[in-house]
Amino acid sequence: xxxxxxxxxSAAGLLVTLGIIFGDIGTSPLYVLKAIxxxxxxTEELVFGGLSCILWTLTLQTTFKYIWLTLQADNHGExxxxxxxxxxxxxxxxxxxxxxxxAGALLADGIITPPISVSSAIEGLRxxxxxxPVIPIVIIIITGIFAFQRFGTKIIGSAxxxxxxxxxxxxxxxxxxxxxxxxxxxKAFNPYYAFHLLTNYPKGxxxxxxxxxxxxxxEALYSDLGHCGRKNVRVSWAFVKTALLINxxxxxxxxxxxxxxxxxxxxxxxxxxxQWFLIPGIIIATSATIIASQALISGSFTxxxxxxxxxxxxxxTIKFPTEIRGxxxxxxxxxxxxxxxICVVLYFKESGNMEAxxxxxxxxxxxxxxLLMGFYLKYVKxxxxxxxxxxxxxxxxxxxxxxxxxxxxxxxxxxxxSIVIGIMLIMLLWYTARRTLNKMVEFSPIIQHLPALLDxxxxxxxxxxxxxxxxxxxxxxxxxxxxxxxxxxxxxxxKRADIYWFIHIERTGEPYxxxxxxxxxxxxxxxxxxxRIGFRVQPRVNVLFRKVIEQMIANKExxxxxxxxxxxxxxxxxxxxFVMLERFLSVENEFSLKNRFLLNGYFFLRNLAQSDxxxxxxxxxxxxxEKIPLVISPxxxxxxxxxxxxxxxxxxx
Amino acid sequence: MKDASKxxxxxxxxxxxxxxxxxxxxxxxxxxxxxxxxxxxEYSNDPYIIKWRFIETEHFAKNKIVDWDIDxxxxxxxxxxxxxxxxxxxxxxxx
Numbered sequence: 001x002x003x004x005x006x007x008x009x010s011a012a013g014l015l016v017t018l019g020i021i022f023g024d025i026g027t028s029p030l031y032v033l034k035a036i037x038x039x040x041x042x043t044e045e046l047v048f049g050g051l052s053c054i055l056w057t058l059t060l061q062t063t064f065k066y067i068w069l070t071l072q073a074d075n076h077g078e079x080x081x082x083x084x085x086x087x088x089x090x091x092x093x094x095x096x097x098x099x100x101x102x103a104g105a106l107l108a109d110g111i112i113t114p115p116i117s118v119s120s121a122i123e124g125l126r127x128x129x130x131x132x133p134v135i136p137i138v139i140i141i142i143t144g145i146f147a148f149q150r151f152g153t154k155i156i157g158s159a160x161x162x163x164x165x166x167x168x169x170x171x172x173x174x175x176x177x178x179x180x181x182x183x184x185x186x187k188a189f190n191p192y193y194a195f196h197l198l199t200n201y202p203k204g205x206x207x208x209x210x211x212x213x214x215x216x217x218x219e220a221l222y223s224d225l226g227h228c229g230r231k232n233v234r235v236s237w238a239f240v241k242t243a244l245l246i247n248x249x250x251x252x253x254x255x256x257x258x259x260x261x262x263x264x265x266x267x268x269x270x271x272x273x274x275q276w277f278l279i280p281g282i283i284i285a286t287s288a289t290i291i292a293s294q295a296l297i298s299g300s301f302t303x304x305x306x307x308x309x310x311x312x313x314x315x316x317t318i319k320f321p322t323e324i325r326g327x328x329x330x331x332x333x334x335x336x337x338x339x340x341x342i343c344v345v346l347y348f349k350e351s352g353n354m355e356a357x358x359x360x361x362x363x364x365x366x367x368x369x370x371l372l373m374g375f376y377l378k379y380v381k382x383x384x385x386x387x388x389x390x391x392x393x394x395x396x397x398x399x400x401x402x403x404x405x406x407x408x409x410x411x412x413x414x415x416x417x418s419i420v421i422g423i424m425l426i427m428l429l430w431y432t433a434r435r436t437l438n439k440m441v442e443f444s445p446i447i448q449h450l451p452a453l454l455d456x457x458x459x460x461x462x463x464x465x466x467x468x469x470x471x472x473x474x475x476x477x478x479x480x481x482x483x484x485x486x487x488x489x490x491x492x493x494x495k496r497a498d499i500y501w502f503i504h505i506e507r508t509g510e511p512y513x514x515x516x517x518x519x520x521x522x523x524x525x526x527x528x529x530x531x532r533i534g535f536r537v538q539p540r541v542n543v544l545f546r547k548v549i550e551q552m553i554a555n556k557e558x559x560x561x562x563x564x565x566x567x568x569x570x571x572x573x574x575x576x577x578f579v580m581l582e583r584f585l586s587v588e589n590e591f592s593l594k595n596r597f598l599l600n601g602y603f604f605l606r607n608l609a610q611s612d613x614x615x616x617x618x619x620x621x622x623x624x625x626e627k628i629p630l631v632i633s634p635x636x637x638x639x640x641x642x643x644x645x646x647x648x649x650x651x652x653x
Numbered sequence: 654m655k656d657a658s659k660x661x662x663x664x665x666x667x668x669x670x671x672x673x674x675x676x677x678x679x680x681x682x683x684x685x686x687x688x689x690x691x692x693x694x695e696y697s698n699d700p701y702i703i704k705w706r707f708i709e710t711e712h713f714a715k716n717k718i719v720d721w722d723i724d725x726x727x728x729x730x731x732x733x734x735x736x737x738x739x740x741x742x743x744x745x746x747x748x
């Protein structure tokens with residue numbers, strides 16, 4: 001319900017959108033123009049050219065690509081690179097690769113954005129207290145942000161929108177106060193200045209690396225689409241873009257008007273702020289950067305959760321701090337990101353130094369989104385190949401230019417490139433190993449086991465293992481079952497039960513599907529439950545299965561009163577027991593070098609990851625874990641020969 | 654063109670009498686039944702079924718090996734199978 005309100009175009013929805021979506025891109029004025037000017041001489045060519053580049057980047061890249069084009073590619077209202085991937089994955093088998101690169105780049109970005117945003121804001125305090133220790137304050141704020149994640153943003157989240165509204169109004173007022181003093185700065189609307197800067201200014205092309213910082217929040221904007229809805233994002237963007245441009249132009253006007261030949265240590269954002277307003281201004285700026293960081297951290301949790309559900313990432317603990325749909329907390333990712341952020345702060349110390357590494361990852365993510373968008377436009381939207389080619393040509397040209405301009409940052413950003421590569425390799429290993437393992441799952445027709453299963457259920461010479469015995473099956477076909485389950489039922493201490501349940505979970509390409517189908521294979525003896533669960537829903541089997549049981553009882557399809565005489569007499573409910581089968585690499589196997597590497601890597605990661613029973617929410621249920629060897633390529637035949645004993649007294653003398 | 658392993662798979666498990674003679678491409682022939690199978694990967698160029706588990710009749714009769722033993726029988730790669738012929742009517746369902 002709450003979600004629907006946010007998705008309709010409304011004043012409340014617009015306010016929420018300001019708080020969730022535009023934090024990242026909205027705090028860019030804190031450092032973009034400072035990064036463009038750097039230690040260069042302040043000239044009209046540089047300032048107007050820089051402003052013109054910002055304006056046309058926000059227009060072409062943010063407005064046209066993301067706000068107009070990419071927001072159309074929603075998956076039942078949800079955005080982000082994995083949502084886009086699920087829309088197009090059926091058209092080409094290799095599309096998981098750009099999705100992995102994009103996701104890795106976005107996660108790495110989540111490590112840089114909080115330090116650079118918060119540092120930029122706090123560094124403004126030096127104008128009031130010159131010797132203030134910025135690094136400890138930044139570390140305290142960042143630690144506070146990450147420590148607070150476990151509680152969710154239900155309470156303080158409602159303040160995000162109003163704070164960002166105040167922030168954008170502040171940007172407008174500060175910008176206007178300077179533009180009216182130097183109105184000729186508006187000439188920078190002319191794209192000629194941008195073109196001139198990039199082509200004629202010494203090393204002008206490389207300034208794109210700094211210009212790009214103005215649009216870094218665009219990718220996050222798409223990821224958070226589901227929280228706000230397309231209409232709210234589009235309408236509020238008109239306001240946000242206006243506020244951003246007025247502020248950038250105000251900073252430009254101040255640069256032209258200040259009489260300084262060089263910027264030095266000054267930050268034009270704080271220079272256009274009246275001295276008396278510095279403290280409240282810094283407080284508002286810091287609040288805005290905290291909100292920007294929060295959006296990126298939440299986005300990273302969502303990304304990892306989607307990756308887990310799409311089988312791209314090892315299972316990790318995912319918590320739900322509030323009842324708000326889609327709000328997650330992933331402790332492992334939270335503290336890894338915190339450690340990464342603290343390292344960035346300690347290593348780079350100043351936001352100016354961090355600018356040198358910021359942007360590279362996002363250009364990668366944007367290029368990957370563009371690639372996937374091409375498939376979306378061609379196959380889902382059915383646009384003509386020529387038009388898709390034209391759109392791709394425009395955006396790949398623009399983004400490649402930004403990418404090349406950002407490559408110079410690699411000298412400093414190698415650490416982050418290695419994070420991107422590391423994340424991508426984990427996804428690749430996990431995904432490829434699972435595909436390999438899936439080929440090692442053996443199925444057999446369930447019908448050939450039914451007679452034995454029914455006999456076992458009624459064989460009182462075997463003590464009852466459970467009244468209701470539940471297995472999770474990976475077989476998408478209800479007429480087939482994994483042999484390892486059959487092996488577990490019959491050969492691993494025969495498991496007699498009144499009713500055998502086989503639960504199958506299908507992850508759908510839609511975000512919030514939640515439905516099930518019942519198949520009573522043998523009435524009151526063998527039941528299969530097929531759940532269809534969206535990739536943003538956690539597969540809490542205990543909760544879902546309980547719901548199925550409740551509905552069956554309500555429909556008088558099932559009686560769960562204990563069949564034990566003494567317990568049944570007192571209407572005690574029957575017992576339910578889950579059996580989880582864990583595969584392990586058997587010494588019996590002879591794998592190829594590639595498969596051995598893949599599977600060893602997979603099982604190593606799996607040991608670090610969350611157990612299956614916890615991942616399926618069964619940690620509070622009665623669960624038996626059985627380890628089943630993965631025997632697929634048995635070792636070569638062993639020539640074992642029996643010999644007679646020649647020991648005295650054994651009758652062989 | 655429909656995958657030959659899929660045609661075989663669909664036909665085999667619909668049959669009531671599954672005792673067959675399997676001839677491998679290396680010339681070895683075996684009598685017995687297929688009890689289970691491994692799917693190929695839809696994202697690679699694998700056949701629909703890549704491997705089969707096969708229990709030989711002789712083994713079945715002598716050792717009374719139950720077909721749900723985890724390592725019962727032998728595993729055959731689909732691509733190594735030359736032909737499969739039903740014992741009861743000599744129909745060859747895969748060649």
